[in-house]
Amino acid sequence: MQERSPREIQKDLAQPFAPEDLEWRLQNTIEEKMRGLAVPYVTNRAIQNRLDEVCGPENWYNDFKPWHTAGKKEAQLCGIAIYFSARKEWITKWDGAEDSDIEPVKGGLSDSMKRAAVQWGIGRILYSMDAVWVDIEKRGKSYVIKDGERSKLDNAYMTALKKLNLTPAGASGIQSLLTPKVLPEQNASVAENPSAGTPRNG
Secondary structure, X not given: XXXXXXXXXXXXXXXXXXXXXXEEEEEEEEHHHOEEEEEEEEOHHHHHHHHHHHHOXXXXXXXXXXXXXXXXXXXXXXXXXXXXXXXXXXXXXEEEEEOOOOOHHHHHHHHHHHHHHHHOOOOHHHHHOOOEEEEEEEEOOEEEEOHHHHHHHHHHHHHHHHHOOOOOOOOOOOHHHHOOOXXXXXXXXHHHOHHHHOOOOO
């Protein structure tokens, strides 16, 4: 197997993910209108698979450290180390995140790994995407994105990639096992109206 340069590895790490490997979270909500702004994130499973595929499972690891700040939430630091055979050394990039409100430490570990991955270019393209307006519903004390909005979010993501002349990789994360490759409602809407996939501005 031909040895790849650090630049080639960086390019492979930064390849856009398939829409199935993304999760969407609400950034802001307008409760009286039951509308919200959704932003995409790469799942941790997809990040792990990307590192396995590009670097080899034996050539990367992550390291976690607690990060305490007086007067604020506790937080977690994550370092993702990759071995570069050409240089015969490990290089680690770090980032951190505050513990979350739900499952605090677990949430902090997960978010810190996602941020550390961005340091390597993994999922960084998502920062160039605009948030997408979606319909929301109340579940318990929180608001969530309605299940039927997933096809709209996938279409908005693919439209954004197309504008940048980018093609996503094949699905690899756990979400790819749960989400159909082609959503039935997506097929119907595109067949009736080819422009149905373009995101609304709210």
